[in-house]
Amino acid sequence: MVKSAVLGYPRIGVGRAMKKVIENYWNGKATAEELQEVAKNVRKERWQTIQKAGVDIIPSGDFTLYDHLLDHSFNFGVIPERYVSQGMSLRTPTSPWAVVVRSRRRVSTSLPRRWASCEWLILFLSLDPTLADEISFDSNYHIVKVDHEPKTAFKLNNNQWLSEYEEAKALGIETRPVLFGPITYLSLVRKSRDSPAEFEPLELLDSLIPIYKEVLESLKKAGAQEVQIDEPILVLDKAEAYGDLFKKVYEALSPSIEFLKDLPIHALHLDLDREPKQLDEVLAALKPTKAGIELGVVSGRNIWKNDLKASKALAEKAVAELGADRVVVSTSSSLLHTPISLKVETKLTEQQKSWLSFAEEKCEEVAALAAALNGQESSLFEQNTKDIAARREFERTSDSxxxxxxxxxxxxxxxxxxxxxxxxxxxxxxxxxxxxxxxxxxxxxxxxxxxxxxxxxxxxxxxxxxxxxxxxxxxxxxxxxxxxxxxxxxxxxxxxxxxxxxxxxxxxxxxxxxxxxxxxxxxxxxxxxxxxxxxxxxxxxxxxxxxxxxxxxxxxxxxxxxxxxxxxxxxxxxxxxxxxxxxxxxxxxxxxxxxxxxxxxxxxxxxxxxxxxxxxxxxxxxxxxxxxxxxxxxxxxxxxxxxxxxxxxxxxxxxxxxxxxxxxxxxxxxxxxxxxxxxxxxxxxxxxxxxxxxxxxxxxxxxxxxxxxxxxxxxxxxxxxxxxxxxxxxxxxxxxxxxxxxxxxxxxxxxxxxxxxxxxxxxxx
Missing domain, CATH: 3.20.20.210 (TIM Barrel)
Structure with missing residues (x-):
């Protein structure tokens, strides 16, 4: 059976629930407990929406109140050396991001006495408020880069991936935890200004791998069947020099999970929205192996309705080469970059709505594609064909x-x-x-x-x-x-x-x-x-x-x-x-x-x-x-x-x-x-x-x-x-x-x- 998957989902909540509660917390109008309760409800809403759409593989661990790269640094226990010298210590607070988000609005040139015993993140961001605004790849999403240096030591300070997996499981929802891959993580973090000129954060890879193994072992023990490790650095030219590093990392990680018996990877995800021509070459490479393939045919970066017939034809090629059990249809990327739902839009015309697909609708498209590939094509396909044709005609006659x-x-x-x-x-x-x-x-x-x-x-x-x-x-x-x-x-x-x-x-x-x-x-x-x-x-x-x-x-x-x-x-x-x-x-x-x-x-x-x-x-x-x-x-x-x-x-x-x-x-x-x-x-x-x-x-x-x-x-x-x-x-x-x-x-x-x-x-x- 062909399965369906979503790589990630918006975490802002319907009606911008997270923005409202975070800013209320900043202004003293919401407590830390209220902030965490809203966050918990938004996570539940996300998982249930994806499940209701009929998607088989649902992501967890991709939620954040501020930034997921910063989350990783916190989870890995990273404090830049220059902050340690100012008396900071790393503890695992009950609500870590409750203090992070408040700190962003209280920057001072000196450290207020009332913060002397707070968690390290509030101190860290108060002293260095300019860490954000680094563009992530070719998107308008900004990441927060934490300094790393030769002395940087890692420890599993907060196992967010395990806690979110168990949180979803308690709701009766099986999820696939999502982590930044170690090579991408170290490629994105910032080199400390005090580091030697020749130092590069990737030199810390050997000390970081054991932390990933610890996370993966904990997820295996909790019952996770799959883990999604994102390595978007692979799309850049510099990845060509990282071949040995990837081999080293994934051979080290593969024994940690039962499903990685014969290969360093269980399945490879391809963005076929941006680069559909790569499919033939990848299929030829995977055919002699036991690895599966995830076909990113539903765009995670635009808001246009997917051409289901065209995507189905692309996926059928993979099924013919590898067999249905080795194929998953998926979004091309996380749906972080799309609005949540078209259903709440009341001012768009029916014609305009027929052109569009937001995160919730993209989940439905992914599920419909998988069902069609399994011989259960829905009426969604017929309407989709009409909508795509009407859109093309509108475009053709736009404004000569x-x-x-x-x-x-x-x-x-x-x-x-x-x-x-x-x-x-x-x-x-x-x-x-x-x-x-x-x-x-x-x-x-x-x-x-x-x-x-x-x-x-x-x-x-x-x-x-x-x-x-x-x-x-x-x-x-x-x-x-x-x-x-x-x-x-x-x-x-x-x-x-x-x-x-x-x-x-x-x-x-x-x-x-x-x-x-x-x-x-x-x-x-x-x-x-x-x-x-x-x-x-x-x-x-x-x-x-x-x-x-x-x-x-x-x-x-x-x-x-x-x-x-x-x-x-x-x-x-x-x-x-x-x-x-x-x-x-x-x-x-x-x-x-x-x-x-x-x-x-x-x-x-x-x-x-x-x-x-x-x-x-x-x-x-x-x-x-x-x-x-x-x-x-x-x-x-x-x-x-x-x-x-x-x-x-x-x-x-x-x-x-x-x-x-x-x-x-x-x-x-x-x-x-x-x-x-x-x-x-x-x-x-x-x-x-x-x-x-x-x-x-x-x-x-x-x-x-x-x-x-x-x-x-x-x-x-x-x-x-x-x-x-x-x-x-x-x-x-x-x-x-x-x-x-x-x-x-x-x-x-x-x-x-x-x-x-x-x-x-x-x-x-």
Whole structure:
């Protein structure tokens, strides 16, 4: 019999139950016991939903309140040496993550006395709040990297996998525990800053393997029939050098479980959604063995209904080669990256719903495929065939004018009218900015008053005129503050924006939106990605009204703020019927029109942010050049329709530029800003080595905590920057936008930033 499996499931809970209870706990409105009770109920709900859908193999051990990589570090008893020296000790608390999540919102430069006897995690995260925001592979999910060093020792501090397996078993549900594989785990963790240059965390593998064996033995004793060990590092080019390591690890682990008698692995999972062509080669390799195969035919990364007939045909090939008992049909990845259920969406049309499949529906698709392969094809197949055909017809007749415009893009549209030195001279004349000009990345605090006005407007409780008056008042306040603090290049603060992608998607043709389609980015940070359903175009200006109003409030130059085409695409659910390149260029043309309109409205500096350009890199380097070509072309297409005196900015978050720097140069932005402080200014060495010659704003302080940086701290950072980059190219700005910060800390931080910039003008005159 062919079985069905799901590799993982969303852990946010229906109605964002986990976000609400975690944030209530932070605010003192929920107890640790209440937090753990909600978490237990969400786990139960997940398991029962998958079971009800008819899936045979249900995952456990993949739940977390914050981040599953951090969970592994805690479970393995890892404390970086530098924290041990500050008196931390490792104990197994009753509710470990209750203290972790609270610590994220209470960061201080000194250790509060009341925490002196708390568990190590609250201390660890309070002292080093910048461990999050590392992109996991090519997703928008962020992982928390804990430092490892040569002295790092492992012990089984908390057997989460056993406890969740037994918890599900008590509910009458047999599950398959899920662990990060040891090679992937050590490849993802962070190397301690105090470690020798030659040290790599993978050197700790021999001391980690016994911990995995201990976990596997405990699961075997508890009755587990299978264990899922995730090694996604295998998809990267670097995995080719790890062949001996994998052999060593899985030969060491295989005696620990009865079902691994003849091979180091029981079954191999393939992502056939992204790479269906690999099936024949893998089947040929597995046929002489006793290993089984899991076919990832239902996408865990998109929200489109599966073509069941096509997936069934693919699976039948595997059944013919290996036999039904060696084949499992599965999701291509964990369903962590998809919304929970389509059933709660009441505002989507029936036609739109017929295109889509969220986590719950994907479980039903997996189960239906297995049943069909076992000779029990359901009526779901007939309706699925009709829905797929209708969707294809809708796509085919979408908007030919947009596609014609993309086909007509010329090389001239991808370049500014003059090289940077000539543009810079024109911009200096119009902007009249001093040396070490000060600015911010774009957003100012989104206060409860802003959110309340947006909510009332959305519910129809206030008119559009009343809402716009409220937003104008917020913009006036932002301008008055910037005048008072002394910034040089202003922003309007973006009070009218709910999200940097959703805001634009709502004003573009070709997008639809869910009500409750939330996806976890990290911790309690959830996003509701727009869905691209057809060709994209801009029916009318999107931001000009607000930027022009802001400019009318001040004589200082105002930056117009846009999200770039690659970021909009990467942070949405894209179409599956046309390439990402085509979709990106459609977005770029829409933004090009917006940039031109902003310039015509008197906005002389325009920022087109591309924080997601790095995360969109394909997993294999062989595919990088093509992606970077069209990604850079999309940015240039967006920004090259204006005259030389318009200063084009772009911002990049959490990016390691070393591998893609030539592409960053080819963007040809007049000014780029980056998260440099969060990375301890390490990124600047890359800019120096490549001889970057346009203006650059390396962030002078990290905005990811409420800590206010001192004036001297910012002076020191500027001094470090001047040692690496020419002083006349430096712009002084924070690491990122200030949307999540409060006004008090924002005012104090920016006052220190302005004072430090004035010092720099005198010091480096």
């Amino acid at each position: 004018a947009v596609r014609d415009r993309v086909a007509g893009i010329t090389e001239e549209q991808l370049a500014r009218k003059a090289p940077f030195p000539e543009r810079r001279a024109a911009q200096k004349k119009h902007l009249n900015l001093p040396k070490f000009p000060t600015t911010t990345i774009g957003s100012f605090p989104q206060t409860k008053e802003i959110r309340l006005a947006r909510s009332k407007f959305g519910k129809g409780e206030i008119s559009q005129e009343e809402y716009e008056k409220a937003m104008e008042a917020e913009i006036r306040h932002a301008c008055e503050f910037q005048e008072k603090v002394g910034l040089d290049l202003f922003v309007h603060g973006e009070p009218e924006r709910n999200d940097m992608v959703q805001y634009f998607g709502e004003q573009l043709n070709g997008f639809i939106f869910t009500q409750l389609g939330w996806v976890q980015s990290y911790g309690s940070r959830y996003v509701r990605p727009p869905i691209v359903v057809s060709d994209v175009s801009r029916p009318s200006p999107m931001t000009v009204r607000w930027s022009a109003y802001a400019q009318s409030q001040t004589s200082k130059p105002m930056k117009g703020m846009l999200t770039g085409p690659v970021t909009i695409l990467n942070w949405s659910f894209p179409r599956a019927d046309v390439s990402k390149e085509i979709q990106s260029k459609q977005l770029a043309l829409a933004l090009r029109d917006e940039v031109v309109d902003l310039a015509n409205a008197g906005i002389k500096a325009i920022q087109v942010d591309e924080p997601a350009i790095r995360e969109g890199l394909p997993l294999r380097k062989a595919d990088w050049d093509n992606y970077l070509r069209w990604a850079v072309d999309s940015f240039r297409l967006s920004t090259s329709g204006v005259e030389n005196d318009i200063q084009v900015h772009s911002h990049f978050c959490y990016s390691d530029f070393g591998d893609i720097f030539p592409s960053i140069q080819r963007l040809d932005a007049d000014v780029i800003s980056i998260e440099a402080s969060k990375a301890d200014l390490k990124l600047l060495d890359v800019f120096k080595s490549y001889g970057y010659s346009n203006e650059i704003g390396p962030g002078v302080y990290d905005i990811h905590s409420p800590r206010v940086p001192g004036e001297q701290e910012i002076k020191d950072r500027i001094a470090s920057m001047v040692k690496v980059l020419p002083a006349d190219l430096l712009v002084v700005n924070p690491d990122c936008g200030l949307k999540t910060r409060g006004w008090k800390e924002t005012e104090e931080s920016l006052a220190n930033l302005v004072a430090a910039a004035r010092w720099a003008r005198e010091t480096y005159a």
